[in-house]
Amino acid sequence: MQPVAPNWRTSSYTGTENCVEVADNGPKHVMVRDTKARNRGILAVQRTSWTTFVEYAKQG
Numbered sequence: 001m002q003p004v005a006p007n008w009r010t011s012s013y014t015g016t017e018n019c020v021e022v023a024d025n026g027p028k029h030v031m032v033r034d035t036k037a038r039n040r041g042i043l044a045v046q047r048t049s050w051t052t053f054v055e056y057a058k059q060g
Contacts, residue, residue, distance in 0.1 A: 006031055024050070 006023030
């Protein structure tokens with residue numbers, strides 16, 4: 001099975017490059033990286049943890 005190439009995207013609410021990019025097209029993990037320092041590393045989070053985080057963030 002071939003690994004899935006990350007499909008990086010930023011939030012549609014972002015007007016500048018001061019944010020994070022998310023790649024959520026992988027089967028097991030959601031990857032997050034800093035837009036201004038893409039070469040400094042990637043944080044890989046389990047899908048269930050990411051979903052919990054996003055739902056919490058939506059509560060404001």
